[in-house]
Amino acid sequence: MKLDELTIIKAHEGLKTKHFSATELTQAYLARIKKEDDKIHAYLTVTVETALARAKEIDEKIADGLEIGILEGVPGSIKDLILVEGVKCTAGSKILANYIAPYDATVIRKLKKAGVVILGKANCDEFAMGSSTENSAFGITRNPYDLERVPGGSSGGSAASVAADEALWSLGTDTGGSIRQPASLCGVVGLKPTYGAVSRYGAMAMGSSLDQIGPLAKNVEDCKIVFDAIKGKDARDATSVNNPTPPPLNLRGGAGGVKNLKIGAPKEYFAKGLDKGVEKLIREAIAKLVAQGARVEEISLPHSAYALACYYIIMASEVSANLARFDGIKYGVAAGEAQNLLEVYLKSRQQGLGNEVRRRIMLGTSSLSSGYYDAYYLRAQKVRTKIAEDFKKAFKQVDLIMTPVSPTTAFKLGEKIDDPVTMYLSDVYTVPVNLAGVPALSMPCGKIDKLPVGLQIIGPHFSEELIFSAAQAIESALK
Ligand code: GLN
Numbered sequence: 001m002k003l004d005e006l007t008i009i010k011a012h013e014g015l016k017t018k019h020f021s022a023t024e025l026t027q028a029y030l031a032r033i034k035k036e037d038d039k040i041h042a043y044l045t046v047t048v049e050t051a052l053a054r055a056k057e058i059d060e061k062i063a064d065g066l067e068i069g070i071l072e073g074v075p076g077s078i079k080d081l082i083l084v085e086g087v088k089c090t091a092g093s094k095i096l097a098n099y100i101a102p103y104d105a106t107v108i109r110k111l112k113k114a115g116v117v118i119l120g121k122a123n124c125d126e127f128a129m130g131s132s133t134e135n136s137a138f139g140i141t142r143n144p145y146d147l148e149r150v151p152g153g154s155s156g157g158s159a160a161s162v163a164a165d166e167a168l169w170s171l172g173t174d175t176g177g178s179i180r181q182p183a184s185l186c187g188v189v190g191l192k193p194t195y196g197a198v199s200r201y202g203a204m205a206m207g208s209s210l211d212q213i214g215p216l217a218k219n220v221e222d223c224k225i226v227f228d229a230i231k232g233k234d235a236r237d238a239t240s241v242n243n244p245t246p247p248p249l250n251l252r253g254g255a256g257g258v259k260n261l262k263i264g265a266p267k268e269y270f271a272k273g274l275d276k277g278v279e280k281l282i283r284e285a286i287a288k289l290v291a292q293g294a295r296v297e298e299i300s301l302p303h304s305a306y307a308l309a310c311y312y313i314i315m316a317s318e319v320s321a322n323l324a325r326f327d328g329i330k331y332g333v334a335a336g337e338a339q340n341l342l343e344v345y346l347k348s349r350q351q352g353l354g355n356e357v358r359r360r361i362m363l364g365t366s367s368l369s370s371g372y373y374d375a376y377y378l379r380a381q382k383v384r385t386k387i388a389e390d391f392k393k394a395f396k397q398v399d400l401i402m403t404p405v406s407p408t409t410a411f412k413l414g415e416k417i418d419d420p421v422t423m424y425l426s427d428v429y430t431v432p433v434n435l436a437g438v439p440a441l442s443m444p445c446g447k448i449d450k451l452p453v454g455l456q457i458i459g460p461h462f463s464e465e466l467i468f469s470a471a472q473a474i475e476s477a478l479k
Contacts, residue, residue: 001025003032003165008222011074011168015062022055022062022073026117029075033119033166041141042151042161044080045088046120051075054117070225072115077167079158080121081128082213083202084108091204092126092136092154095332095352105202106237107171107213107230114229119167123157126354127323128178128206130154131426134417135356142413143186145451149410152182152426158216159186169217169226173203175210176311177405177430180442183216184405184454187444189223189471190216192430194461195437196241198227199234205322207315210434220443220471227464243462258473259293264398266301269429275408277448282404285445285455288477289470299394299401303386307432308424310387313367313380314435319357320364326352359420388436391460400470401458403429405442409451433458441467445478 001020014020020028030048037043058073078084081091083101085108090096104112111118125135133141133156141156143149144164151160155172159182162170172179174192183190191214198213205211215226233242263286270279286296328334328348335347353361367376394401406426416423433440438461445455455474459467 001028003028006168007218008070008074008168008225012068012070012072015058015068015073018062022058022117023052025073026051026055026075026119029119029166036164036166039142039147040144040160040164040166041139042122042157042164042166043077043120044090044092044123044138044157047087047118051117051119058115058117069115071111071229073117074168075117075119076169076171076226077119077122077158077161078108078170079124079155079172081124081173081204082108082171084118084121087121089121089204090138091128092124092138093326093353093357094137095326095348097137097333099331103202106199106234108202110230122155122161122170125154125156126357127204127319128154128173128175129319129356129360131177131181131423132411132413132416133157133182134413135354137354140413143410145187146410148412149451150185150413152185152406152410154178154182155216156182159183159188159190162186162188162216162218169215169222171213171226171230172216173206173211173213174434175206175315176434177427179214179216180405180430180440180454180456181426183442185410185452187447187452188216188218189220189441189443190214191223191227191441191464192433192439193227193231193464194243194439195434196239197231197243197439197462197464199232199237199240201234201236205318207318208322209318210315220468220475223441224468243464258289258470261289261294261400261470262398263289263294263296264299264394264401265296266299266304266394266401266403268301268304269403273407273425273428274404278404278406278408278453281446281448281453282402282455285474285478286402288474292473292477297398299398301390301394301432303383303390304432306383307387307435308428310380310383311431311435312363312424313376314384316360316364317368317377318364319360320368323357323361328352356420384435387432391432391436391438391458395460399459399466400463403456403458405429405454405456409448409453429456437461439464439467441471443471443475445474
C-alpha cells in the first residue's frame with residue numbers, strides 16, 4: 001500500500017475489501033514513523049503496543065464478517081495536549097514530563113468508540129503557546145516540505161505527522177490559530193470548529209473561552225469525517241452544544257453546489273504585510289468558486305486590526321488562571337530543594353515552565369490585577385465584542401469569508417523565536433476567528449517554491465457543513 005496515496009476513505013475501502021488488514025495498515029504507519037520521525041520529530045510518544053492491539057481487534061471483527069465503521073482501524077495521531085488514558089501527556093512542557101493521563105478526553109472516548117487506531121502523541125508548543133512548535137520542551141518539529149523550516153504551531157507535530165504520511169489524521173487544538181496555521185504551512189486541511197461544537201473535556205486548557213479541539217487531515221472529506229466523529233454536546237463541558245440542524249444559510253445552488261454563494265474578501269486581510277505570492281494564490285482559489293457561479297465582494301472587518309492586541313490580553317489572562325494548577329503539588333514535577341510551600345511553587349514553576357509560558361502568565365496576572373483590570377482586561381473584552389459584531393454584520397451580507405491563513409509560507413527554524421512580537425504576527429488572520437467563536441477551515445491552495453499556502457474559509461457559528469461544501473468545491477477545482 002502506498003501511504004502517500006491513502007486517505008481515510010481509501011483506507012476504509014482497503015480494510016473492508018480485505019486488501020490489507022488493520023494490522024498491516026498500522027504496521028505500515030509504524031514503520032514509516034520509525035523511518036522518518038528521526039528527521040521530522042512529529043511524535044513525542046509512539047504507542048506501538050496499544051496501536052497494534054487495537055488493530056488486531058478490528059481485524060478480528062472483519063474476520064467475523066462484521067461491518068466496520070468509516071474510522072475503524074484507521075491510524076491517526078493526537079496532539080500531546082489531549083488526554084489519552086494511560087499514555088504520557090506532556091503538553092510539550094518539562095513540568096509534565098512524567099504525567100500519565102488518568103482518563104480519556106471526550107474526543108478520545110468518541111474516537112475510540114469509532115474504532116480508530118491511535119499511533120501516538122504529537123509534538124506541540126508548550127501548553128499550545130506558539131506558532132512554530134519551537135517552544136516545545138522536547139525539541140523542535142521540522143516541516144516535511146523543507147526540513148530547515150518550521151511546521152507552524154502550536155499543533156506542528158499534528159500537521160507534520162499528516163503531511164509526512166506518519167498518520168492519516170490528527171487532532172489538534174486551536175486557541176488563536178494553532179490548527180489552521182500549521183495546516184497551512186504543512187499543506188494539509190485543518191478545521192477550527194465553532195466554539196462549543198466539540199467538547200474540550202480532557203484537553204489541557206490554554207484560553208478556555210478561545211480553545212477548540214479540531215481535526216487535521218489530508219483532504220476536506222477526511223477532515224469532515226473526523227469532525228463528525230468528535231462533535232456534539234458533552235455533559236462534562238458546559239460550553240458544548242449539539243450543532244443546531246442545518247444553519248440558516250443559503251447554499252442556493254442546491255446540494256453541494258456553490259452557485260450564487262456570496263463570498264466576502266475582507267480588505268483588512270489583503271493589506272500590507274501579506275506576501276504577494278500568497279495573495280495571488282488566495283485570489284486564484286476564490287476565483288475557482290466565482291467560475292462556478294459564486295460572487296465575491298470586498299467587505300470590511302474594521303476591528304480586526306485590534307484582534308492581536310485584544311487576544312494577547314484575554315488569552316494571557318486565561319492562561320494565568322488555567323496554569324495555576326501546575327505548581328509541583330497539584331500537578332507537575334516538584335522542585336527538589338525547597339524550604340516551604342511557597343518556595344515549592346516558585347521553584348517548580350521556574351524550573352518546569354519555559355520562557356514563553358512564563359511571559360504569558362506574568363502578562364495575564366498583570367492585566368487581571370487591581371488597577372489594571374479595567375484598563376486592560378475589561379477593555380479587551382469590549383474590543384472582543386466589537387470584533388464579534390464585525391463578523392455578525394458581515395454574515396448578513398455574505399455566506400462565507402475567505403482570507404489567507406498566514407501572511408507567509410513556512411519560515412526558517414530560528415528565524416522568529418527570539419522576537420515574540422514578530423512570532424505573534426503570524427496569527428493576524430486566525431486570531432479574530434477565535435475571539436468571535438466562529439468556525440474556520442484551512443485548506444491547501446497551491447505552493448510557492450515548493451512551500452504550501454493555505455486558504456482560510458470562515459463561516460457563521462455552526463456553519464461547518466457549508467464550509468466543507470465550499471472547500472470541497474475549491475479542492476476539486478484545484479486538482
Ligand atoms: N500561536 C498562537 C499563540 O501563540 C495561537 C496558539 C494556539 O492557537 N494554541 O497564542
